[in-house]
Amino acid sequence: MDKERRIPVHVAIIMDGNGRWAKRRGLPRTVGHTQGARTVEQILEDADHMGIRYLTVYAFSTENWSRPDTEVKALMNLLRTYMKTSLAKCARNNVRIRVLGDKSRLDKDLQVAIANLERDTASNTGIGFQIAINYGSRDEIVRALRSAAEKVADGSIQPSEITESLISDNLDTRGIPDPDLLIRTGGEQRISNFLLWQTAYAELYFCDTAWPDFKKEDLEKAVDAYNNRERRYGGLIS
C-alpha cells in the first residue's frame, strides 16, 4: 500500500445493494443480507489492517421495519448471531463494539446479547466497530435534545449550556470522533438519515459496487478518493 496515503480515522458505511445482488443471481433478498454480513466481517478486518480506528455500519434503519416480515426476521437473526458468536473474534482482534440506535424496540434476547458484547469488549483498545441498528439520525437527535431538555427542566443546566458539544455528548456516538469519510455502496447517492449531525464535514464517496461484492480494493479506492479531496471545514485553501 502507498505509504503516503492518509488514513481516515473514522469511516462510516451505508451498505446498500444486498437485495439487488441476490436478485441478479435469482436468489432471495435475504441471501444478499447473509453475504453482506460476511462482507462486514471481512471489511472490518481490512479496515483494521489499514489503520482505520473506527468503522461504523448502517445495519438496520428505523424505516427498515416496514420491509416484509421475513426480511426483518432474517436481518434480526443475522444481527443476533453476530452478537452471540463474536466475542472470541473481537477479543482476538482487540475490537470494541458499540451499537447505535434505539435498542428498546429490539427483542429482549438481542438487547441482552448486545449489552453483553458491548460490556465484554469495552476495554479492548483496537478498532471501534459501531453497528447502527434501529437507527435513524433524526430519532437520535430527538433523543439527545430530549435529554438536554430534561436537564434544563430539572435545573441541572441552563438553556445557554446547550452547545454543539453537549448535543454531541448526548448522541449514540458520544466520545467517538466524527466520520472523516462516508461511503455508500449500491449506486444510490443519498444519506438516508444516517449520522446527519456527525457527517457535517465528512467526505462523501458513492460507488456502484453492491455491498456483498465490496472488497478491500474498493475500500482502498474510497480512501484514495478521500486523499484526493481538500478538506477545508468551511475555511479557505491555505
Ligand code: FPP
Ligand atoms: C441495504 O441493502 C442493506 C440493509 C438494509 C441491511 C444491511 C445489513 C447487513 C449487511 C447485515 C449486517 C450484519 C452485521 C453482522 C453487522 P438493500 O436490501 O436495501 O439492497 P437493495 O437496495 O439492493 O434492495
